[in-house]
Amino acid sequence: MPQTSKSWAMLHAKCPRCRRGNMFQGGAYNFGSNKINEFCPHCGMRFEIEPGYFYAAMYVSYALNVMYAGALWTGTYLLTHNTDSPWLYIAVILGGCFLLSPLTFRYSRVFLLYWLSPKVHYQPHLDTDDNPKHV
Numbered sequence: 001m002p003q004t005s006k007s008w009a010m011l012h013a014k015c016p017r018c019r020r021g022n023m024f025q026g027g028a029y030n031f032g033s034n035k036i037n038e039f040c041p042h043c044g045m046r047f048e049i050e051p052g053y054f055y056a057a058m059y060v061s062y063a064l065n066v067m068y069a070g071a072l073w074t075g076t077y078l079l080t081h082n083t084d085s086p087w088l089y090i091a092v093i094l095g096g097c098f099l100l101s102p103l104t105f106r107y108s109r110v111f112l113l114y115w116l117s118p119k120v121h122y123q124p125h126l127d128t129d130d131n132p133k134h135v
């Protein structure tokens with residue numbers, strides 16, 4: 001039985017249970033279509049495990065933004081060696097976090113479901129080409 005790797009499934013925002021169905025309706029940068037599906041189109045898992053579950057993704061996205069800020073600050077310093085003005089750093093960090101926000105939205109939910117949800121487990125028997133929802 002072919003198995004989908006966890007890292008590939010996370011990168012492509014696939015369902016954490018079957019690693020086949022898409023968690024999101026469109027691409028991350030397709031304006032207006034970066035919405036999470038209510039159910040996995042492959043195995044039927046409900047992504048929002050309980051009402052308000054994705055509020056917890058805010059903490060994950062906060063952590064991601066702190067990581068971006070650190071990386072952008074370091075990159076800006078290495079490129080410009082600016083020690084005079086904080087405004088360059090503020091502009092780069094705010095602009096970078098804004099441009100990355102569709103990915104932050106998406107991967108905060110992916111990380112929440114893959115790493116921070118103890119009840120969600122990969123089920124290899126659902127990782128098949130035939131649609132187990134209709135079997």
Ligand SMILES: [Zn+2]
Binds near residue numbers: 017
């Ligand atoms: Zn699924």
